[in-house]
Amino acid sequence: MAFGFCLGVFILLSVWPSVTCSDLPRGAIETACRDRYLLVTTQLSFAGNEPRFEAVDADGVHPITKQYGSECGYMFSILPLPGHAELRASYFSCHTDNQDDEVFTFSFNLITIDANGVETTYHVNANCSLPLPWSPREFSCEENYMEVSVRGDVSGLPGTKADNWTAALATAHSAAMSTWQVMFQQEGQQLTSMSFSEARELGYVFHLTQGRLVFRSPYTGSVMGSVTMVNGTFVEMVYPILVSRQRWVVIMVNLVVACSTDEGMYDGAGLVWQTPTLLSPLVSELSGLESSKISFGVAGQLLDEPITAERGYSLDISDTTVQISIPFNADGGYRKSFVMDNMYHEFYVVRLYYEQTFMDDSGVETRLRLHRPMNTPLLIQHPSIINQTVLEARVFTVYLGNLSYDVDLVAVKLNGHNFTILEANKSGLVITMVSQPNSNLHAYVLRVPFDSVIHKLYPTEGLLEYSLDINYTLVILPQEEPYYYLASVVAQFNDVFPPVFKGVCNKKSISFQMDHKPFDYLWEVGVGPYLLTPNLAAKRGYIMQNDSQSLILEVPLFSVGYTYKDINLKQFRGTFEILSRVPKTLEVKSSLAKACLFQTTEVIVCSTEGVVTVVTDVTLAVPGAEPNGTFLLDATCRPQETDDTRARFSFGLHTCGTRVQVDHQHVTYENEINIEHTFQSEAPVKTRDTASVVTVRCVYPLSDLYKLFAYWRFEADSPGVGTILTRVPVKIFQPNFPPTTLTTTRRPLTSTTTSNTGLSPGRKMPGIHPRAKYVKVFSWQMNQPKGTT
Structure with missing residues (x-):
């Protein structure tokens, strides 16, 4: 199951053209003395070239190759972590200085190669004191070799079956050998005898220390070894028996060694490894050897039960097998990531460390230690997306998790807008990297306010949706392979409706009230094309009150x-409309046009269609005048309706003798209401005369009348400003300006503007006291430019 590019032994044997020596960088290389080996780890950058080790002793420098490592007790591997390699050296390794099996001195050269092919050599030295006393018999099952050591005063330890032992003894008696020989027993074959040098050529090493006898064998594929099935698990075994005959005495030492070859399996939830509870032939029928203690951990260190339980590890021991399970991505393992066809692949690696203690009937202890790397196959992984958005906060909070240590987020694309991490944080967005609990994974939390790049949609009435499409740009380190991951999140709000106004008719105004709701901010309130603001209300004479509960707007008549x-002498219908619309598009979502009947006194309306409607009291100018005797400049234009004091006229601006004057800003239309009346002269004779009692004006902005000049058709974008002028002082009703009284005498029109009366430029009306109610009527168009009132 192992991957050659990240597991196993990587040793280079080439002769390099240039070499430099360097002092050891702080923290780049670390050493640690473990129970039965020295651990050397390095964090040096490899630049694509794996480093190599050399063992150094008094005899010189010895390159640690794959084969040499398995023969001499060295295990070198490249770990999934970038730039992380380690060497495990047995206390009984070939070039280690051993003092009484208690103190061990190591010396190595670590050689790295940079991108230019230049070698750098670092010297590594370490001293280890034995942390745990030796057991009479100890086994080490490394990744590339098996090692057994026995106490030197033990001549025949239990473990070999009686018939094998008898056969070995018979062979030794029949052979005239005074030097040590080694006999290998293979299942179903006769004993094979050879010298130590012959065994060494086959990869088997025997070593005698001050107090122990050591045997080391290649882990797999050894010539004299065999593999057998024990309780459902393959076990590799080597049966060496050392024999020496001194006259009538035969000395025999059993150095049998056996290790489980199980590499673990991935069951969809994690990695599972198993071994026989009792390894044959370590246990014979005569020995009474039993398992007394089992412990395990990762990365060469045993773990306490509370820690393994916290990480989710499990240990299942039966009479026949021991099974260890480690969940996928549990703490203590490593994940390695890849990109293939824009698919995020990875595998998970755990370096299992297993220790088992056996005890025989005589209380003699045997200890087994095993190192076993396990990894999953290549798995297609999908980062986890969790929508952690709290609607009340009005901020999308998106959690992107399940990312290995070698995956970085470098950019995001939000609803089509690209941001690097730095740009996002400068733009009011927040991207934070966080660690995932109880794992070596990390995650990113993205926070995007609803008022930024978010899309808003109203799929059905009353339902509001905020949506965010995210394209994450991730890179796999160290090669910086890009990987793109798409995600979409939606936030929904129910019962979301535009503001609703209630309208009430008053005697001289219309009042509107809107009760505030949480989502009122999604719309703006407008009057025609204009946004309703306190400034607009004050400018136009509206009375507005706005607090946390409601908005109240009172709009005075005119x-x-x-x-x-429907203007007549008794009443007319006045309508005022208030709108709710989308701020960006100005799309009207709701409106209330409140129409109320008002009592008619005097009024003038200059419509967008070019029709003037005016109701005026002619008796204010000429007491006792007969309204039904009034007429316009064209005497054929008579009132449509009269009563005792008032007359109502309705006529087109291009009829009834209406005069027109154009300047650079306005077009002014003017007509006069005349009346015939009888007066008594000095002579006792009654004389009839015609008098102009009322002047009627409508002023339109020149820019609103482009169709008049383009198509010779009157059509204004907005109503004109109407003014009624009589010969007596009257009030002026005009938004934003106080009542005004003019006291001069009447003169012809001139050319300056009097803005508060709506007259054309310079239109002072000497001798005329404008008293008419000033009425400015708008038929608002949604496409009218903002910013003007």
């Missing part, structure tokens, strides 16, 4: 924004 219909 304020800007009214439209008028």
Whole structure:
């Protein structure tokens, strides 16, 4: 199951052209003395070239190759972590200085190669004191070799079956050998005898220390070894028996060694490894050897039960097998990531460390230690997306997790807008890297306010959706392979409706009230094309009150924004409309056009269609005048309706003798209401005369009348400003300006603007006291430019 590019032994044997020596960088290389071996780890950058080790002793320098490592007790591997390699050297390794099996001195050269092919050599030295006393018999099952050591005063330890032992003894008696020989027993074959040098050529090493006898064998594929099935698990075994005959005495030492070859399996949830509870032939029928203690851990260190339980590890011991399970991505392992066809692949690696203690009937202890790397196959992984958005906060919070240590987020694309991590944080977005609990994984939390790049949608009435499409750009280190991951999140709000106004008719105004709701901010309130603001209200004479509970707007009659219909001498209909619309698109979502009947006194309306409607009291100018005797400049234009004091006229701006004057800003239309009346002269004779008692004006902005000049058709974008002028002082009703009284005498029109009366430029009306109610009526168009009132 192992992957050659990340597991196993990587040794280079080439002769390199240039070599430099360097002092050891702080923290780049670390050594640690473990129970039965020295651990050397390095964090040096490899630049694509794996480092190599050399063992150094008094005889010189010895390159640690794959074969040499398995023969001499060295295990070198490259770990999934970038730039992380380690060497495990047995206390009984070939070039280790051994003092009484208690103190062990190591010396190595670590050689690295940079991108230019230049070698750098670092010297590594370490001293280890034995942390745990030796057991009479100890086994080490490394990744590339098996090692057994026995106490030197033990001539025949239990473990070999009686018939094998008898056969070995018979062979030794029949042979005239005074030097040590080694006999290998293989299943179903006769004993094979050879010298130590012949065994060494086959990869088997025997070594005698001050107090122990050591045997080391290649882990797999050894010539004299065999593999057998024990309780459902393959076990590799080597049966060496050392024999020496001194006259009538035969000395025999059993150095049998056996290790489970199980490499673990991935069951979809994690890695599972198993071994026989009792390894044959370590246990014979005559020995009474039993398992007394089992412990395990990772990365060469045993772990306490509370720690293994916290990480989710499990140990299942039966009479026949021991099974260890480690969940996928549990702490203590490593994940390695890859990109293939924009698919995120990875595998998970655990370096299992297993220790088992056996005890025989005589209380003699045997200890087994095993190192076993396990990894999953290549798995297609999908980063986990969790929508952690809290609607009340109005911020999308998206959690991107399940990322290995070698995966970095470098950019995001949000609803089509690209951001690097730095740009996002400068733009009011927040991207934070966080660690995932109880694992070596990390995650990213993205926070995007609803008022930024978020899309808003109203799929059905009352339902509001915020949506965010995310394209994460991730890179796999160290090669920086890009990987893109798409995600979409949606936040929904129910019962979301535009603001609703209630309208009430008053005697001289219309009042509107809107009760505030949480989502009122999604819309703006407008009057025609204009946004309703305190400034607009003050400018137009509206009375507005806005607090946390509600908005109240009172609009006095004749304020800007009214439209008028059905005008007669008794009453007229005034309508004021208030709108709720989307701020960016100005799309109207709801509206209330409140129409109220008002009592008619005097009024003038200059419509967008070019029709003037005016109701005026002619008796204010000429007491006792007969309204039904009034007429316009064209005497054929008579009132449509009269009573005792008032007359109502309705006529087109291009009829009834209406005069027109154009300047650089306005077009002014003017007509006069005349009346015939009888007066008594000095002579006792009654004389009839015609007098102009009322002047009627409508002023339109020149820019609103482009169709008049383009198509010779009157059509204004907005109603004109109407003014009624009589010969006596009257009030002026105009938004934003106090009542005004003019006291001069009447003169012809001139050319400056009097903005508060709506007259064309310079239109002072000497001798005329404008008293008419000033009425400005708008038929608002949504496409009218903002910013003007």
